Amino acid sequence: MKSILYLNEPIKRPIGIYGAGEAGAQLIDNLRASSDFIPVALFDDDPVKWGTVVNSLWVHSSDEMEKIIHDNNIKIILLGILGISDQERKNVLRKISQFPVQVRMISSIEHLISGHFNISRIRSVEVEDILGRDAVKPNQDLLSKNIKGKNILVTGSGGSIGRELCKQIINLKPKKLILLENNEYALYESHRILKDINNYIHLIPILSTVLDYLYVKELLIKYNIHTIYH
Numbered sequence: 001m002k003s004i005l006y007l008n009e010p011i012k013r014p015i016g017i018y019g020a021g022e023a024g025a026q027l028i029d030n031l032r033a034s035s036d037f038i039p040v041a042l043f044d045d046d047p048v049k050w051g052t053v054v055n056s057l058w059v060h061s062s063d064e065m066e067k068i069i070h071d072n073n074i075k076i077i078l079l080g081i082l083g084i085s086d087q088e089r090k091n092v093l094r095k096i097s098q099f100p101v102q103v104r105m106i107s108s109i110e111h112l113i114s115g116h117f118n119i120s121r122i123r124s125v126e127v128e129d130i131l132g133r134d135a136v137k138p139n140q141d142l143l144s145k146n147i148k149g150k151n152i153l154v155t156g157s158g159g160s161i162g163r164e165l166c167k168q169i170i171n172l173k174p175k176k177l178i179l180l181e182n183n184e185y186a187l188y189e190s191h192r193i194l195k196d197i198n199n200y201i202h203l204i205p206i207l208s209t210v211l212d213y214l215y216v217k218e219l220l221i222k223y224n225i226h227t228i229y230h
Contacts (some may be wrong), residue, residue, distance in 0.1 A: 012038040012070040016074045018096060019081035020044035020052070020104040023106070029054040040072045045092075062095055063131040069099055070185055078104045100189035147172040150226035153219065154179060157209050158186025165229055166194055176202045178223055179215075182209040 006060040017024050031039045042057040063190045077096050095101050152174045156162040158181035181187035183205055191205040208215055
């Protein structure tokens with residue numbers, strides 16, 4: 001009987017939280033009470049908090065994110081920071097986006113503070129969250145002209161933003177899509193995910209950095225790159 005009950009228990013997905021303050025602490029409690037997620041890591045920019053414990057979770061610096069994400073198979077990082085400016089939020093989102101994870105936010109901080117928070121109020125990060133302003137609708141004709149049937153290079157393709165960009169590019173049917181990324185695990189994850197959503201675009205993963213000017217120049221010539229997205 002015990003084994004049957006154990007097998008019927010829902011499998012919770014590991015999730016990381018960015019922000020070790022009041023919001024982060026409340027998120028830990030709410031997530032533990034849910035049937036979907038289990039919080040396994042807590043990150044913060046404040047050096048004073050590093051090495052401390054919040055609701056039984058150690059607080060880590062962002063420098064440790066890559067290893068912890070990999071070791072704990074974290075696919076989602078939830079942003080749990082109160083009272084930050086658009087620029088501060090943008091900086092945090094850009095920092096997290098370099099890793100192969102989805103970044104989620106709380107739709108209403110007020111609900112979290114009042115104790116009326118539930119998991120359904122977690123939402124995906126929108127372009128507006130990163131820009132700090134309303135997004136400008138892209139010119140599809142111009143995008144198609146620069147992508148369809150062309151060889152495209154995307155730098156930083158291992159992060160969540162770069163990977164989403166690659167998905168949009170694939171929809172516009174390029175001839176080749178070169179994925180440039182300096183993080184081996186992030187590159188592997190992006191290549192795997194992008195392969196799963198298409199079976200006709202030639203994907204070429206390249207482990208390198210845009211700082212290697214001579215090598216990038218070599219890539220541009222070797223693959224006859226028409227358009228670069230950085």
